[in-house]
Amino acid sequence: MRVVVTGAAGFVGRALVAALARDHEVIALDRNCKELEGPGIQAVEGDFGHPKVLARAFSRGCDAVAHLATIPGGAAEQDPREAFRVNVTATAELVEAARSSGGIRFVFASSIAVLGDPLPPLVEDATPLRPRMVYGAHKAMVEQWLATMSRRGALEALSLRLPGIVARPLAPSGMKSAFISNLFHAARAKEPFVCPVSAGATMWLMSRARAVDNFVHGLMMPFGEVGDPYAVTLPAVRVSMAELAGEVARQAGADPSFVRYERDPMLEAGFGRQPPLVTPAAGQLGFANDGSLEALVGAALAGIAQMEVVR
């Protein structure tokens, strides 16, 4: 099958493109993604909301779309109007292009940011969406639009709410949660790390490899059991910062005391107060977390090693 992937040159995008290209034809769409071209991968460069770019990406039709391109949390707070243009308006153009090009399955990279903060003592499938960040509101709006498309039978649209994905590259990502990934890099480099949340901060995390598995599953699974509102919070491994730092140090061979905690109240509130999470809807559909803290950290560190080989 032919799959259009937006944000193809991003952190999750390039791994998803590689995974899909093993068995499928991939149209990789991003502003700069020529380097991704290869067997089974055609690159289309440009802004995914631009009519001409969309026309090129969908010129031969497609079977599915994975929509990962976004202006993320921190960057969206800096420029809410540009973020609205990309995250909402351009996304609606993409949805229309997908619909009219026969793209039946549409898997959308939503975010736990739709839940907002402060979170209730337990987050479950029925927890109402109360985004506080611009980014979270945009994701919730697109979830609503896609759910309407699914209800109408116009698309098989499914929104996957991603937790924090580790470990991103050190490069600026526009993400407020980048500090979580930076912990991994510091441990590997045997450098001290100043952590902007407390040792007791709790976070929902997933490795990039697991996120890719979940996207591939979302693109290929039967759609019949997906229920309204056609959006699921993905299962995540919930860890405290102290637990995470300890396991990262152990696996990376760093001194267990490499982390010093200097709590930033805003980051603590936004990313360090994630309560127990139960996600039966996603579980029943076959989505999974990394299984354990050990496996999560192992996959995250393997991912960094792999990125270094590629570069």
Added chain:
Amino acid sequence: MRVVVTGAAGFVGRALVAALARDHEVIALDRNCKELEGPGIQAVEGDFGHPKVLARAFSRGCDAVAHLATIPGGAAEQDPREAFRVNVTATAELVEAARSSGGIRFVFASSIAVLGDPLPPLVEDATPLRPRMVYGAHKAMVEQWLATMSRRGALEALSLRLPGIVARPLAPSGMKSAFISNLFHAARAKEPFVCPVSAGATMWLMSRARAVDNFVHGLMMPFGEVGDPYAVTLPAVRVSMAELAGEVARQAGADPSFVRYERDPMLEAGFGRQPPLVTPAAGQLGFANDGSLEALVGAALAGIAQMEVVR
């Protein structure tokens, strides 16, 4: 206080402008609304999402915005992309203009279309939003965006979900529910009426006068008690089509048998299966319905007579 009203020349808009102008300064914004100018009323003509039009409307700042302009249900189904531009993208521009011009209160004309269809056996404040119509999805998306603004303290934004408003003029409105208003016109003209829903169809209705009262209340009320998600389904009078036709005939002096029922399954599903409705959140904030079928029909017929005097 100074209030910007969009959709000022519309059915509800012109009555709201007139009501507000008794005690407040009104900036009436619509594509054609010069005729509305008068004591306390300044007309600004143009597309409400256009930067220059917004600059003119908000040039002297404002205290509140009532946002009524929209591409309604039937018209949105005909041209979903133009509807998205107006109902979502341009609305976001308006919200930004309001926020940056000091417009604190922002009352948004949402719709029961956010609830979708088929509806559950009872609709209450916690009923999830599952829009099926393009228009309902747009309204739900804007509700989400405005709620985020309220959560952040950027605006005191409140979405009012309007039921069917009666009795609209006979002119084409782009509304699928226009048949409900047409019943009133037929009774007054002593003409037979072919009703596209069954005698047992049930509908949530409100007179224009009551809708205006609710908008004025939303613009002026203390905001402290408004809770997340900053959106309320307004109380409505729930009637069957047979009850409504009987009361309209009685008050308009028409033959009680002036209605013939020729059920259109689509309209019946979309507008004729409205179950019992309980709206404690709106009630506690002081919003009200017309009180009785008799009062609703009386207000609707008085509204038609008033429109005829004006024209």
